[in-house]
Amino acid sequence: MTQPNAATIKPVINADWWRGAVIYQVYPRSFQDTTGDGYGDLPGVTKRLPYIASLGVDGIWLSPFFTSPMADMGYDVSDYRNVDKLFGTLDDFDILVAEAHRLGLKVIIDQVISHTSDQHPWFVDSRASRTNSKADWYVWANPKPDGTAPNNWLSVFGGPAWEWDGVRKQYYMHNFLTSQPDLNFHNTEVQDALLDTVRFWLDRGVDGFRLDTVNYYFHDKALRNNPPLDEEGAFGLDAPDVNPYGMQNHLYDKTQSENIEFLKRFRTLLDRYDGRMTVGEVGDGARSLKTVAAYTSGNDKLNMCYTFDLLGPDFTAEHIRNSVDGFHKAVTDGWVCWAFSNHDVVRHVSRFTESGAEREHIAKLAFSVLASLRGSICLYQGEELGLTEAELAFEDLRDPYGIRFWPAFKGRDGCRTPMVWETGSPNAGFSTAEKPWLPVPYDHGLLAVDGQERKPDTVLHHYRETLAFRKSHGPLIDGDMTFLDSNQDVLAFTRSKAGESLLFVFNLTREPVDFLLPKGVVVKDILPMPGFSATMNQQVVKLDGLDGFSALIA
Structure with a gap:
């Protein structure tokens, strides 16, 4: 062939x-x-x-x-x-x-x-007049009768979201710096x-x-x-x-x-x-x-x-x-x-x-x-x-x-x-x-x-x-995730896919805790998580402060 x-x-x-x-x-x-x-x-x-x-x-x-x-x-x-x-x-x-x-x-x-820079050629053209081919490529608005900005919108970087342009005699919108005019996506x-x-x-x-x-x-x-x-x-x-x-x-x-x-x-x-x-x-x-x-x-x-x-x-x-x-x-x-x-x-x-x-x-x-x-x-x-x-x-x-x-x-x-x-x-x-x-x-x-x-x-x-x-465990890539209830400040959940289920327990506090596994959660094999020291005694996971535990479960 x-x-x-x-x-x-x-x-x-x-x-x-x-x-x-x-x-x-x-x-x-x-x-x-x-x-x-x-x-x-x-x-x-x-x-x-x-x-x-x-x-x-x-x-x-x-x-x-x-x-x-x-x-x-x-x-x-x-x-x-x-x-x-x-x-x-x-x-x-x-x-x-x-x-x-x-x-x-x-x-x-x-x-x-x-948005673009105010030095982008599109904005240079847009601010040149109200009639050129890119006049409507940015967000322009007339002032209020008293000369103030069109509305109360604010810039993430401080101050109003509007900047006056003396050539067009209009305000342009900028969500960030005044040198970052917003493009008009309605166009x-x-x-x-x-x-x-x-x-x-x-x-x-x-x-x-x-x-x-x-x-x-x-x-x-x-x-x-x-x-x-x-x-x-x-x-x-x-x-x-x-x-x-x-x-x-x-x-x-x-x-x-x-x-x-x-x-x-x-x-x-x-x-x-x-x-x-x-x-x-x-x-x-x-x-x-x-x-x-x-x-x-x-x-x-x-x-x-x-x-x-x-x-x-x-x-x-x-x-x-x-x-x-x-x-x-x-x-x-x-x-x-x-x-x-x-x-x-x-x-x-x-x-x-x-x-x-x-x-x-x-x-x-x-x-x-x-x-x-x-x-x-x-x-x-x-x-x-x-x-x-x-x-x-x-x-x-x-x-x-x-x-x-x-x-x-x-x-x-x-x-x-x-x-x-x-x-x-x-x-x-x-x-x-x-x-x-x-x-x-x-x-x-x-x-x-x-x-x-x-x-x-x-x-x-x-x-x-x-x-x-x-990478060695498929459930961690795109498997399902189910949280386990606890009356302690413990983050516990399972990840599951294609017949493989993993248990994770994290103690994010500074104090040791004991986490009792819920009924029905059966540990088949402890998977030592890199860098942590948690242990398990029957159904109890014993974690130090700022500690983690993982296991393969049935």
Whole structure:
């Protein structure tokens, strides 16, 4: 029998590779500098891809690297089809993708399409007159008769969400910086142009998109005022409690029903390519689960979303159970991506610890919990080393959010300091520059990759062992999850799939506890969880403070 030509055989692509996947977030400007200018770059990411692959993750998520004036660290795009010279070139990106794929890693890029930079050619044209071809590509509105802004909408970064333009003699809307004008998604030409930029990266081989502020795309056409938040003294999760933004119920400036149809258009485009995916960032306060359900249901919009539920200070069994259980009850046919840290929040080791002595243990425990949950998970560079939030002086800040609200809110620079690679090297091996874009904390340098590689019980090795444990058990990838009741502050649940059932018990308190297994739960074999010491005597699991237990059950 004649064999088909090898060149005509297409590799089998698992379209659902993202379901249960582990994604490693890379913040390129802080990952690895190869030019000595103090900024990380795409060749630096390529250089370190073997390290990322060695962790056992399935892919990388690259924070923005597009052409930008960098007012908001690249989340203000001025050219969606090019790489900013700070990070390299399009050729550098293509090399990165090829090397990632060779190592078995998927590549997800940050797509920031709710707004652009004010230096984007689209906005330059739009603000030039009220009659040009792009006049309606952004959200413009006339002032009130007294000259004030059209309504009471606020910017996440402080102040009104409106900026006056003297040429058009109108206000334009900006949910973030004044230099980040919001695109008008009610104009289908805008949607078409944005989808064309998505196609550009699909054709270059990217495997997926992290959609920044995915519920901010549309605004209320009538520009109705937002009402105050009903809950007394409450602030939304979208802003720290020093920012009045959290005092409004954001009914009209985001999360509009029209977004559903655009997400369907986005999905239709992706479905023309094999094995591509989307994960959306949903910042919608108390409505987040309802929004996630709407955006991920029906298999015709987003593949999955993540919310801010686990990105706050609460590391208790009750909170985690309520967050996970609440998601699975609200989102019956969608999928979630869980994370404890990212580039926008204080590193979780600092949020969850009560003393410095707990750092390493909390880092291990938190990851064991995360890796056991039902859903995909995102890791943020440096968390596998147990890095804490960096304490920076005001003069070292680069984040406009932190500069705006200092000293009540110190911004996001503390979680964005450079990755540490080499103990004792200048800037811990991140850069040869005399002064990198953000300083490298001395205590971070002591946790560098090379030092942790040489020791057997480090946080780094715990991450590798835990990911190997996760991959070796099918129920942890996409199996069912059932919580077990307890009258103690203990997180207990089972994961099951195809005849295999696993039991997990986590004590997130500082005190020892005994957990009595419910009737009907029969342990067949204890599966020692990396890094923990819990034991079992008959039907009682005995856990130390901040301890975990896992077993194969009947």
